[in-house]
Amino acid sequence: MRCHGFVGLSWATLVCFSVPLVSSIHPAHAADTMIGVCEGKSNTVRVYKRNSELKLRVFDRIKNVTWLDTPAATNTNPEVVEYSNIRGETKVIVQFSRNSSSNCSITTGGKLESGRVTEGNPGGSGGSISIPSPVDTTIGVCEAKSNIARVYKRNSELKLRVFDRIKNVTWLDTPAATNTNPEVVEYSNIRGETK
16 A cells, blocks of 8 residues: 655644555564553553663543653662653653552653552562563555654554654554545544644
8 A cells, every 4th residue: 555644743644545555564563561650640651661672652541642652761769760751842751659669650741740550560679571562453654754654453443653753753643534535545543632
């Protein structure tokens, strides 16, 4: 399938034609090693390792969309283990308490929210467990100058992911909708601030 995309900061639409896709897509990951998940009222932050790279993923619970998935850095002290994003416009810091296996906090753009640890034990000892990654089936990929849009199915749900090539960060990963006519198939996000 060959795709032509309209992927910008104000909207994301992927239009696909019935022509075989020439380039291969990134292979599925065998497993991510989950370090910890902090669930706040507004956001859920997952800290994990993929191929030995530390990563941080932020899911907006209100808008029901993943808005950040990027490499992360860690900092520790006697009270907390702290993880923060290396890339992205908004600084995200998640702290896991060393004194409690259930307390954590999320700071997003300077706004602090308390949370609870729902997976892992990142503040305590031995807090990493291996979890399988969901299997994604790629439908189409569109590479534009500043963004890459990927339409895929995860557990039979159609999804759209947009990666910013300049900032090197995923800024949209959400369920998608299709609009089909005799010449093209159009995919667009159904959640998130940006269409």
